[in-house]
Amino acid sequence: xxxxxxxxxxxxxxxxxxxxxxxxxxxxxxxxxxxxxxxxxxxxxxxxxxxxxxxxxxxxxxxxxxxxxxxxxxxxxxxxxxxxxxxxxxxxxxxxxxxxxxxxxxxxxxxxxxxxxxxxxxxxxxxxxxxxxxxxxxxxxxxxxxxxxxxxxxxxxxxxxxxxxxxxxxxxxxxxxxxxxxxxxxxxxxxxxxxxxxxxxxxxxxxxxxxxxxxxxxxxxxxxxxxxxxxxxxxxx
Amino acid sequence: xxxxxxxxxxxxxxxxxxxxxxxxxxxxxxxxxxxxxxxxxxxxxxxxxxxxxxxxxxxxxxxxxxxxxxxxxxxxxxxxxxxxxxxxxxxxxxxxxxxxxxxxxxxxxxxxxxxxxxxxxxxxxxxxxxxxxxxxxxxxxxxxxxxxxxxxxxxxxxxxxxxxxxxxxxxxxxxxxxxxxxxxxxxxxxxxxxxxxxxxxxxxxxxxxxxxxxxxxxxxxxxxxxxxxxxxxxxxx
DNA sequence: GAAACTAAGTATCATTAAGACACTTAGTTT
DNA sequence: AAACTAAGTGTCTTAATGATACTTAGTTTC
Numbered sequence: 395x396x397x398x399x400x401x402x403x404x405x406x407x408x409x410x411x412x413x414x415x416x417x418x419x420x421x422x423x424x425x426x427x428x429x430x431x432x433x434x435x436x437x438x439x440x441x442x443x444x445x446x447x448x449x450x451x452x453x454x455x456x457x458x459x460x461x462x463x464x465x466x467x468x469x470x471x472x473x474x475x476x477x478x479x480x481x482x483x484x485x486x487x488x489x490x491x492x493x494x495x496x497x498x499x500x501x502x503x504x505x506x507x508x509x510x511x512x513x514x515x516x517x518x519x520x521x522x523x524x525x526x527x528x529x530x531x532x533x534x535x536x537x538x539x540x541x542x543x544x545x546x547x548x549x550x551x552x553x554x555x556x557x558x559x560x561x562x563x564x565x566x567x568x569x570x571x572x573x574x575x576x577x578x579x580x581x582x583x584x585x586x587x588x589x590x591x592x593x594x595x596x597x598x599x600x601x602x603x604x605x606x607x608x609x610x611x612x613x614x615x616x617x618x619x620x621x622x623x624x625x626x627x628x629x630x631x
Numbered sequence: 632x633x634x635x636x637x638x639x640x641x642x643x644x645x646x647x648x649x650x651x652x653x654x655x656x657x658x659x660x661x662x663x664x665x666x667x668x669x670x671x672x673x674x675x676x677x678x679x680x681x682x683x684x685x686x687x688x689x690x691x692x693x694x695x696x697x698x699x700x701x702x703x704x705x706x707x708x709x710x711x712x713x714x715x716x717x718x719x720x721x722x723x724x725x726x727x728x729x730x731x732x733x734x735x736x737x738x739x740x741x742x743x744x745x746x747x748x749x750x751x752x753x754x755x756x757x758x759x760x761x762x763x764x765x766x767x768x769x770x771x772x773x774x775x776x777x778x779x780x781x782x783x784x785x786x787x788x789x790x791x792x793x794x795x796x797x798x799x800x801x802x803x804x805x806x807x808x809x810x811x812x813x814x815x816x817x818x819x820x821x822x823x824x825x826x827x828x829x830x831x832x833x834x835x836x837x838x839x840x841x842x843x844x845x846x847x848x849x850x851x852x853x854x855x856x857x858x859x860x861x862x863x864x865x866x867x868x
Numbered sequence: 869g870a871a872a873c874t875a876a877g878t879a880t881c882a883t884t885a886a887g888a889c890a891c892t893t894a895g896t897t898t
Numbered sequence: 899a900a901a902c903t904a905a906g907t908g909t910c911t912t913a914a915t916g917a918t919a920c921t922t923a924g925t926t927t928c
Contacts, residue, residue, distance in 0.1 A: 453731040459722040485696040608875025845904025
């Protein structure tokens with residue numbers, strides 16, 4: 395048998411393949427809180443429970459796993475998040491009643507304002523504070539996924555400025571520091587935080603300022619590729 | 632329709648699900664070199680090319696993705712590696728001619744001596760130096776996988792002693808340092824390397840020594856959970 | 869319009885961990 | 899016994915964060 399024959403025959407076989415889905419833990423920052431996007435399940439299984447946005451891979455529509463994810467997120471939020479990163483793949487016979495299943499989980503970050511409008515109009519899609527999410531009875535093993543995503547986000551906050559993606563394009567340093575503090579769950583040293591960002595030249599001063607009560611804060615924008623930069627040393631836990 | 636009916640009906644449907652495999656980049660250290668285990672493909676597609684050890688998830692045999700991996704590795708090497716970690720999941724319509732496919736890739740580490748005997752008896756399973764592997768025409772997208780596994784291993788070598796798992800249970804500090812140097816591709820400061828390991832108390836002195844030419848080196852053993860320890864600062868690249 | 873207030877941003881010293889490199893030590897070989 | 903080799907240590911320098919007090923730029927209050 396040559397290769398062509400083999401492939402042709404293979405494709406006709408009825409395989410006992412696991413179900414494959416892709417899920418996202420989409421974080422944002424709103425009202426001084428870290429929030430996660432959840433969707434209320436309208437169908438079995440786990441009907442009525444909160445779940446992560448996601449869905450089945452479509453062989454015809456999707457050019458890759460990340461494409462599936464982006465398609466699904468666009469359905470729910472109307473926009474494509476500026477930061478998407480693969481997190482971990484969960485698989486096993488009992489995580490979904492429909493059978494042996496796999497989900498490729500992603501972490502994504504987005505500014506709250508970017509998708510505020512589309513979310514508000516759909517009642518079964520909601521931003522929930524991360525602290526509440528952990529106490530909710532989420533569908534499937536989605537709680538494990540959320541927790542792992544958060545762990546990883548904490549690490550990122552200690553050695554990168556990736557968390558900046560939960561903010562709008564321009565933001566102040568105090569805002570960014572607060573985002574990191576909310577993620578890590580501890581206050582940070584203002585000077586240490588700013589020093590390393592300045593040294594690595596990760597932000598551009600837009601020249602504009604924003605004032606609320608005290609001295610106005612300078613507005614910055616992320617430089618190209620700043621998200622890829624890792625400090626050689628972590629901040630203290 | 633209630634949930635039971637839904638599930639029952641669901642299971643009978645013939646889904647257009649992607650093929651799901653699991654692959655391992657298994658590293659070891661032998662003859663002062665970092666090596667990777669490869670298998671010569673005996674079947675279509677990509678027949679005759681070198682590929683990563685791995686295979687299809689078995690719904691009946693496997694209790695999870697890692698279980699699939701371990702089953703496959705045991706088939707090839709006869710043993711279960713002491714270090715296994717999920718790396719990344721690759722998926723898309725064109726990486727395998729048989730159709731839309733996914734592979735969940737793992738990194739695994741093992742001492743060369745542990746599986747020497749079983750490997751030697753099978754001619755289509757072979758340890759190849761990492762430097763050579765990169766120039767070989769590997770099957771599927773396995774070269775991408777190998778490269779990503781190596782990148783991650785380099786990082787681990789900079790902030791952990793995970794690479795110790797390519798050595799036998801007891802080893803000397805000069806050996807461990809050399810492993811790190813081979814992985815990173817640069818010499819390291821002896822003092823810096825030792826100081827941090829000592830401070831974090833990651834190794835236990837077995838009391839025994841091993842001599843080759845000069846002063847005999849002390850033999851150490853990894854402490855429980857030492858692989859989970861991350862230094863807060865990276866060594867220089 | 870000046871003083872008080874508030875939060876942004878800076879200066880500076882202490883601390884910690886790595887880099888560099890010379891030195892000592894414990895065995896083996898000649 | 900001297901020379902040799904590689905393991906292991908001492909110590910000073912360098913680099914980055916921690917801690918804390920201070921200055922600055924606007925707003926609010928009287």
